[in-house]
Amino acid sequence: MDDAAPIAGEASGGGRRGRADRGGGAAARRAARTGGGPGTQQTFIKRQIKVYEVLDEEGLALIENNADTVLEEVGIEFRDDPEALELWKNAGADVKGSRVHFPRGLPRSLLRTAPSQFMQHARNPERSVQIGGNATVFAPVYGPPFVRDLDGNRRYATIEDFRNFVKLAYMAPSIHHSGGTVCEPVDVPVNKRHLDMVHAHIKYSDKPFMGSVTAPERAQDTVDMCKILFGEEFIQNNTVLTSLINANSPMVFDDTMLGALKVYARNNQACIVTPFILAGAMSPVTVAGTLTQVLAEVLAGAALTQLVRPGAPVLFGTFASSISMQSGAPTFGTPEPSLVSYGAAQLARRLGLPFRTGGSLCASKIPDAQAAYESANTLNSTLLAGANFVLHSAGWLEGGLASCYEKFMMDVDQLGMAQKLAQGVDLSENGQAMDAIRQVGPGSHFLGCDHTQANFQTAFYRSTVADNNSFEQWEAEGRKTAPQRANELARRWLETYEAPPLDPGIEDGINDFIAKKKESMPDAFT
């Protein structure tokens, strides 16, 4: 769990990256010294524990066969994108209008050129992450138009909130990735928002990040800004962006998402092709039926990246939720989405693609017990499923409508626990602790023994939010709830935040790019 292992065959540097300062952990270390700081940054998780599986060979083959039948008989729509249809026609698919029917096995065979794992490079090489294999990467919440702020208000998100969440994610030791739309900054014009968002990821963090997908030209702007940051040559040979391409389930991809997908794939940047599923509405009410549809949609969408550029990195994504059959509202942390996550992870591994699922999802409107039960259920299945990339791993509230500061801090604590769990059982001689058992013997205690003294600092995960004190002490300290402690922690982190150093030449280049882009068009708010 110490350092990012370089992946064979990937360039380990290049372009202007050498100029980026590696001191990204300095602020964290300073904050830690002042007390209540975030602690030492961790690299992405290299799981040393097994994955958990819910399907056997027979079940997997059944679902794969059914998905092939869906692709062949029902087909997938690629709407308003003649180029995508042309690519499919040339690849041998049967195209009628915008509906594409696939010969059995075609998408799967196209995906043989996609890498099973790759590195996403960060401007600080220590923060680069492996996507795929035994790696798990945690990224923050994505997409909410609202925030639940530190004064307890629910309101529209601003660019200031956006920057705050980037800062908190930068400081959080167990967040490995800066994410994308950590909240939707609705105070910035829609057509210029992506520039400020990407700028914030570059300036306020040195962790890897995601690109804009709301229009092909915004995806291109993201790529162009990365050319300034990493150097043009570097990004053609390396992946520096991992971006979210949702299917319009059931069985539709629209031109917005397809446009962004093509830009990223063409530039060798990673797409996460994700059916956004509220089971019962966008897919059947069963786990097996949902898995079938998810697989069919991913096969179609992910294979398209290989038609655009063979070898472009692409992830098998799934966003699994069920709806309440009483109200139609989405529900989270329930058993069925966990089963979908476990099953989809198995399907992704058989396909040889990195896998995205889960996070810390919940339907609660406040960071209460409901939020925590649901988030913990989701995160536990996410980790044990062997998810490689985890969006929404901190801060998600209210079915994704709000980014919550307090929940962010509580979730980050849970991510640290997940990272520790993923280390598995230490069976070294020190781990076996036979000396301790011999030294202490029956009826005594281990508090002062040599082995405990030698190991106590790293022995157990140390929660940043939990109060483990006695009732009396907790009462004397003001009867604080977990969100209240999380609130104090968020304020302290934001007060002690220091930006990671950024080469002034690069910063000027990016500022110039943004200024020119913004000048080139009037503000648009819809």
Next chain:
Amino acid sequence: MDDAAPIAGEASGGGRRGRADRGGGAAARRAARTGGGPGTQQTFIKRQIKVYEVLDEEGLALIENNADTVLEEVGIEFRDDPEALELWKNAGADVKGSRVHFPRGLPRSLLRTAPSQFMQHARNPERSVQIGGNATVFAPVYGPPFVRDLDGNRRYATIEDFRNFVKLAYMAPSIHHSGGTVCEPVDVPVNKRHLDMVHAHIKYSDKPFMGSVTAPERAQDTVDMCKILFGEEFIQNNTVLTSLINANSPMVFDDTMLGALKVYARNNQACIVTPFILAGAMSPVTVAGTLTQVLAEVLAGAALTQLVRPGAPVLFGTFASSISMQSGAPTFGTPEPSLVSYGAAQLARRLGLPFRTGGSLCASKIPDAQAAYESANTLNSTLLAGANFVLHSAGWLEGGLASCYEKFMMDVDQLGMAQKLAQGVDLSENGQAMDAIRQVGPGSHFLGCDHTQANFQTAFYRSTVADNNSFEQWEAEGRKTAPQRANELARRWLETYEAPPLDPGIEDGINDFIAKKKESMPDAFT
């Protein structure tokens, strides 16, 4: 998940059991009709999902070998119990004072006579539970001297609270067992408390329950009351009690626990031999070291039951927590106890004993997000470890110092989710839902399709506590937190509670027994 499967070789009835009315579900059904009722009672979980494992063959053999070394070289103390020491001497162990050293493999070979699974009978045969194999049985919190009541007060528990928790556990569909000391009724004299507690389990529930372990004569009273309830012959051939025998870790059993163990084993009743471990204090600060000590203690304690009566049912128990190395306070829901649970479950299966661990453990003083994160982490690992008997599965708060009504209701909801998860993925034709996918096709929705209509009532787990509505609706309904909704639910259940019918002859017999016992001794409060 429908009915309790009878176990081959076990008598399916006998004694006076035929007289017990089977109408235990009537009150539940009535309450359900009035709205907000608990719903249909479920039998114990028959897991159709795999267990999760954290140790490979090599690791398991290493820990087993180390445990044998501890038993041989360090030994286990059996304090103030000459009979236990005599039994060990006769079995071939090396006894010096109260310290017993075991020839390698002796306890393991003695345990060959212990059943790998058995039925614990309830007075309502529909509520009998399988202990072991692929069964998981949920029982309530055990032991707290305090309650957190429905008015938000933390105070000493009373017999009225005790009865309330028995009633709630009786009504909860996903609680399969009435448990034991659901809270400590401190308003009843210490030496008579067990009579009122066992009485409450018999009168206010028809689910199986646990016996007193605070003195050998109280264990005997429990057995004698069960003779009245089930018939003397029945209980000699069948197990109707599963009771908790804690080791005084490290490596000590005291005469109180040994006395109760001997009474239950002699009467063919089940003991759960459980090292109560706060790792770092009662065991080494490492997972492997803790597992080694747990295994050694269980081997010694469980094997003793077989010396008392070969064939007596006994469980491999573990209560795993870590302490905060800063304050010494116990912590819950952290990664290390989860690893201990997974590993201990593997060791128990290799030993061929039913396994107890976990529950819904937390350190929080209130039913807030901390309580929920910690409880969910614990419950997830409990279920996936394949625990057979789960104490503390609902209501546990404050490191076990308080039984909380609101937390009880929230936990019960989570247990229902666990029960659904354990069903795994339905791969039947209906589960595959190909007709639904064909009928709906691209760009439509599944809400109204035939398959959804046919399945919507049972498709997804329906939470009793979660609020999945929109922010606006939640706000309009009073911005209630999860504990507030749980509070309302607990009040509604208690208002609609109806006792399961009990044969008047049996009831009189038990009342007479209690009255005579109480008259026979003065009250004692220490």
